[in-house]
Amino acid sequence: MKLYGYYRSSASYRIRILLNLKKISWEFEPVMLNRGEQSKAEFLERNPTGLVPVLETGKLSLGQSLAIAEYLEERYPDPALLPSDPDGRARVREMAALIACDTHPLQNLRVLNHLRSSFGADDDAVAEWTRHWIGRNFAALEKLVARSGSDGRFCYGDSATMADAWLVPQMYNARRFNVDLAPYPLLTSIDAHCLQLPAFSEAVPERQPDAPVAGS
Amino acid sequence: MKLYGYYRSSASYRIRILLNLKKISWEFEPVMLNRGEQSKAEFLERNPTGLVPVLETGKLSLGQSLAIAEYLEERYPDPALLPSDPDGRARVREMAALIACDTHPLQNLRVLNHLRSSFGADDDAVAEWTRHWIGRNFAALEKLVARSGSDGRFCYGDSATMADAWLVPQMYNARRFNVDLAPYPLLTSIDAHCLQLPAFSEAVPERQPDAPVAGS
Numbered sequence: 001m002k003l004y005g006y007y008r009s010s011a012s013y014r015i016r017i018l019l020n021l022k023k024i025s026w027e028f029e030p031v032m033l034n035r036g037e038q039s040k041a042e043f044l045e046r047n048p049t050g051l052v053p054v055l056e057t058g059k060l061s062l063g064q065s066l067a068i069a070e071y072l073e074e075r076y077p078d079p080a081l082l083p084s085d086p087d088g089r090a091r092v093r094e095m096a097a098l099i100a101c102d103t104h105p106l107q108n109l110r111v112l113n114h115l116r117s118s119f120g121a122d123d124d125a126v127a128e129w130t131r132h133w134i135g136r137n138f139a140a141l142e143k144l145v146a147r148s149g150s151d152g153r154f155c156y157g158d159s160a161t162m163a164d165a166w167l168v169p170q171m172y173n174a175r176r177f178n179v180d181l182a183p184y185p186l187l188t189s190i191d192a193h194c195l196q197l198p199a200f201s202e203a204v205p206e207r208q209p210d211a212p213v214a215g216s
Numbered sequence: 217m218k219l220y221g222y223y224r225s226s227a228s229y230r231i232r233i234l235l236n237l238k239k240i241s242w243e244f245e246p247v248m249l250n251r252g253e254q255s256k257a258e259f260l261e262r263n264p265t266g267l268v269p270v271l272e273t274g275k276l277s278l279g280q281s282l283a284i285a286e287y288l289e290e291r292y293p294d295p296a297l298l299p300s301d302p303d304g305r306a307r308v309r310e311m312a313a314l315i316a317c318d319t320h321p322l323q324n325l326r327v328l329n330h331l332r333s334s335f336g337a338d339d340d341a342v343a344e345w346t347r348h349w350i351g352r353n354f355a356a357l358e359k360l361v362a363r364s365g366s367d368g369r370f371c372y373g374d375s376a377t378m379a380d381a382w383l384v385p386q387m388y389n390a391r392r393f394n395v396d397l398a399p400y401p402l403l404t405s406i407d408a409h410c411l412q413l414p415a416f417s418e419a420v421p422e423r424q425p426d427a428p429v430a431g432s
Contacts, residue, residue, distance in 0.1 A: 048355070048356040048357075048359035048360055049314060049318065049353070049356040050356070051318070059303070060303045060306060062306050062307075062310055063310055063314075064309065064310040064313035064314060064317065065313075066282065066309065066313045066316075066317065067306050067307075067309035067310040067312075067313050068306075070286075070305070070306070070309055071302060071305070071306040071309075074302055074305065075302055086287060086290055086291055087275070087276045089286070089287070089290065090276060090278050090283050090284075090286070090287040091276075091278075091283075093280065093282065093283035093286055093287075094278055094279055094280040094283040096283075097280035097281075097282045097283050097316075098265060098279075098280060100282075100313075100317050101280065101282065101316050101317050101320075101321055102265065102267070102321060104317075105317055105318060105321040105322060106321060106322070106327065111322065114345075114348065115335070118337075118341060118344070118345055118348075119331070119335035119336075119337055119341065120335075121334075121335050125334060125335065128334070129330075129334055132330065132334075137265070139264070140264040140265040140266070141264075143264040144264060
């Protein structure tokens, strides 16, 4: 199994967490977004969207982190990263999709670059845009997580699920954009708790082989 | 089963198609986005994101169309809207997520309104923004669909899947924004074929009870 990704891509970060949680060994192949490698013919052959991550496994070369997550869940069901009851599974997928569909796409690199080129947005305006969407969606997610009865360790239930693997990378992005996290005490607590677990802490961007060496 | 939605919301349109394909009867509850009903306390109680659709079933009040789709697939497996083999399931989910995550979130109403208020974007600039993202992602989807061996009837295989239920509403949006569809012959063919099927044609926005009467 081979993962094409980039240390700071939050969708790649999600899949690293899932692979770690499921104790699947994988080979890492960096796609240096800062050098435009995602737009080269070789990578577009693997994934026509030009986005990371891509999971390559046998004859399948698969993009889209939500699709990768469901694929891993079906092929490697243990440990389960979705609850066993239908309502719980639905809730966890709802939380992951709230990040994957409503939040992250509005603040990924190519979208922010396009805001600059289309509307002449400066750095402050772009940062404000990211904070608006992350804040709005975190406010909703905080409520969903509270309703699910979270005790501040995981988004749902007593063990890590897909929802946590989507939340932690989004919290990383929120800090990069200086989002005020005080209004989201449950999300903040879950993030801190998960980052104590090796599956999460080993997946953080700074610990990846393609991350710049500190101070360099 | 009750569906809270809006005739022109493409995420609501997706779920109408799924419910029709699975022959599940449901009650429709309009949430008039043009009157701000999604931001009222009563609706936010059902879905803290203030987004449609919401599927209400017993004690579950569920947002996020991808989560709703997986829930329906698990609870009402017949007819299956995902292929039976793991690679096929992954491909169909990848296609749906390419629309749900990378395409639609960049052109939904609240995002376009925020482009106007944040960056002073005028109607032309906003329309150009939507065409950029829809076009870029349709180009990738056209390739994914071709690779899956589509014969122009469905995105994948010989029957409707989640991918078709995501594509058809996105084609509707593309036409609203005057996207040139000539470069996407397979997507155009699949859209036309699916719209001949009652499950799709009965779900089109104009045929919903909350749609304005023609000419009014």
